Amino acid sequence: MIKVKDLVYGYKDLSFGPLSFEVNGTLAITGPNGSGKSSLLRALMGGIRSHGIIEVDGKIIQKGKKGLKPEKRPMVYVPQREPAIPFLTVEENLSLAGNIDEDLLEELGIKKYMKVKVSKLSGGLRKRVGIAMALVSKKKVVLLDEPLSGIDPESRKTLIDIIIKRTRGKDVLWVTHFDEVVRALDKALRLQPVKSSLS
Amino acid sequence: MRVLSYLVAFLWLVALLSLFTVVKVEDLMRALTDPEVLYALTLSLVTSFISTLLVMTFAFPIAYELSRGSSALEPLLSLPNAMPPVAVGATLLLFFSKTPIGAALNSVIHAVFSVPGIIIAQSTVSFPLALKPLKSAFKEIDEDLILAIKSHGCYGLCLLSKLFKGVKSQFKSASLLVYSRSLAEFGASVTLAGAIRFKTETLPIAIYLNLESGDVAKVISLITISAVLALVVLTLSVGWELDKG
Numbered sequence: 001m002i003k004v005k006d007l008v009y010g011y012k013d014l015s016f017g018p019l020s021f022e023v024n025g026t027l028a029i030t031g032p033n034g035s036g037k038s039s040l041l042r043a044l045m046g047g048i049r050s051h052g053i054i055e056v057d058g059k060i061i062q063k064g065k066k067g068l069k070p071e072k073r074p075m076v077y078v079p080q081r082e083p084a085i086p087f088l089t090v091e092e093n094l095s096l097a098g099n100i101d102e103d104l105l106e107e108l109g110i111k112k113y114m115k116v117k118v119s120k121l122s123g124g125l126r127k128r129v130g131i132a133m134a135l136v137s138k139k140k141v142v143l144l145d146e147p148l149s150g151i152d153p154e155s156r157k158t159l160i161d162i163i164i165k166r167t168r169g170k171d172v173l174w175v176t177h178f179d180e181v182v183r184a185l186d187k188a189l190r191l192q193p194v195k196s197s198l199s
Numbered sequence: 200m201r202v203l204s205y206l207v208a209f210l211w212l213v214a215l216l217s218l219f220t221v222v223k224v225e226d227l228m229r230a231l232t233d234p235e236v237l238y239a240l241t242l243s244l245v246t247s248f249i250s251t252l253l254v255m256t257f258a259f260p261i262a263y264e265l266s267r268g269s270s271a272l273e274p275l276l277s278l279p280n281a282m283p284p285v286a287v288g289a290t291l292l293l294f295f296s297k298t299p300i301g302a303a304l305n306s307v308i309h310a311v312f313s314v315p316g317i318i319i320a321q322s323t324v325s326f327p328l329a330l331k332p333l334k335s336a337f338k339e340i341d342e343d344l345i346l347a348i349k350s351h352g353c354y355g356l357c358l359l360s361k362l363f364k365g366v367k368s369q370f371k372s373a374s375l376l377v378y379s380r381s382l383a384e385f386g387a388s389v390t391l392a393g394a395i396r397f398k399t400e401t402l403p404i405a406i407y408l409n410l411e412s413g414d415v416a417k418v419i420s421l422i423t424i425s426a427v428l429a430l431v432v433l434t435l436s437v438g439w440e441l442d443k444g
Contacts, residue, residue, distance in 0.1 A: 038343075047346040070349040077350040079343035086344075087365040096361065097351050130347075137351060145343075 007052030083130020288390025316392030
C-alpha cells in the first residue's frame with residue numbers, strides 16, 4: 001500500500017501539488033497535458049525535487065525533502081520516452097530487471113527479439129520490453145508512464161490484462177490517456193494543471 | 200570553402216615535405232633505426248597508452264557526474280588544458296618536491312625526473328580533453344531512462360557499465376584524442392620528468408634534445424615518426440566519427 005501526503009513536486013520554474021492519495025491495488029493517473037502526471041512518477045521515484053510524505057507498506061521512504069535514493073525505493077519505473085535501454089539487447093534489458101520468464105515473453109510477443117538491440121525495434125515493441133522489465137521485477141510498486149502509447153488498439157486489451165494479471169499483489173500507478181485502462185483499474189486520480197483531485 | 204581547406208592542408212604538407220630537402224636519404228634512414236629514436240618511440244607509445252588508460256578510467260565516471268548537473272568542479276577539472284603546459288609541469292614539480300604531501304607521494308611513485316613523471320604530466324594535461332565529449336555523450340541519455348535503470352537497483356558501477364554501450368563511440372574518440380595529446384605532450388613532461396637521454400626521452404623531448412645538439416637527421420626522423428603516428432590516430436578518429444554518423 002502506498003500513502004502519499006502533501007506531496008509538492010516539480011522543477012525550478014514549475015511545481016505541482018500538494019497531492020495526497022492512497023493506493024492499495026491499481027491506480028490510473030489521468031489529466032491533461034502539463035498536469036504533472038509523468039512528473040508525479042518521477043517524484044515518487046526520487047528523480048526530481050519534491051517534499052511531502054511517501055510511505056510504502058508502512059515504511060516511510062520520503063519525509064519532507066529527504067528520502068531514499070531512487071535505487072533503494074521499492075518501485076520499478078517504466079518511462080514514456082525510453083521504456084527500455086536502447087543500446088542493449090532485449091535479453092540484456094530483461095537480465096537487468098530480473099529472471100527471464102519465457103511464458104511472459106511469449107505473451108508479450110517479444111520472445112523472438114531476445115538478441116536484438118532495443119533501438120532496432122519499433123516503438124510498440126520497445127514498450128513491450130519496458131513492460132516485461134517491470135513485470136519480472138521483484139519490486140512491490142510498479143510505476144508505468146503511458147506504457148500503451150504506440151501499441152495497436154487490438155493488442156491494448158491483451159496487454160492491459162497481462163499487466164493486471166502479472167501485478168496481482170503489487171501496487172500499480174499507471175499514467176494513461178486511455179479510458180479502457182481507467183475502467184480496468186481499481187481507482188483513478190485526475191490531475192489538473194494547478195490543483196488535483198481524487199475521484 | 201573547399202579551396203581554403205585544400206590550401207591550408209597544402210601549405211602544411213609543403214612545410215612537412217620541405218624537411219626532406221635538408222637531409223640526405225641515407226642519413227635519415229640511419230637515424231630512423233638509431234637506438235635513441237627507437238627508445239623515444241617506445242617510451243612515447245607505452246607512456247601514452249598508460250596515460251590514456253588512467254585518464255579514461257577516471258574521466259568516465261567524472262564525466263557522468265558532470266552531465267547530471269554537478270558541474271561546479273568543471274572549471275577546476277578542465278584547468279590543466281587551459282594553462283600553459285609548462286605551468287602545469289612546474290606546479291606538479293613544486294608539489295612533488297617542495298610540499299610534505301607531495302614529497303611523501305614522490306617517495307612512493309618517483310614522479311620527479313623519472314618515467315612516472317611523464318605519465319603524470321601526460322595524464323594531467325590530457326584529462327580535460329576526455330571530459331567534454333564524454334559529458335556531452337552522457338547528456339544525450341534521457342534522464343528518465345537513467346531513473347528507470349536505477350529503479351532496477353542498478354547504480355554506481357552497474358549503471359556506468361550499462362551506459363557504456365550508449366557512449367561507446369564517443370569513448371573511443373575521446374581515447375584517441377587523449378592518446379594523441381599524450382604523444383605530443385612536451386611542456387609539462389619536460390618540467391616534471393626532465394629531459395634525460397635514454398631515461399625520460401619521449402619523442403617531443405628527443406626532438407628538443409637533438410635540435411639543441413644539432414643532429415638534424417635525427418630531428419627529422421623523429422618529426423616523421425611523430426607525424427605518421429598522429430596521422431594514424433587522427434585517421435582512426437575520423438573513421439570512427441564517420442561510422443557513428
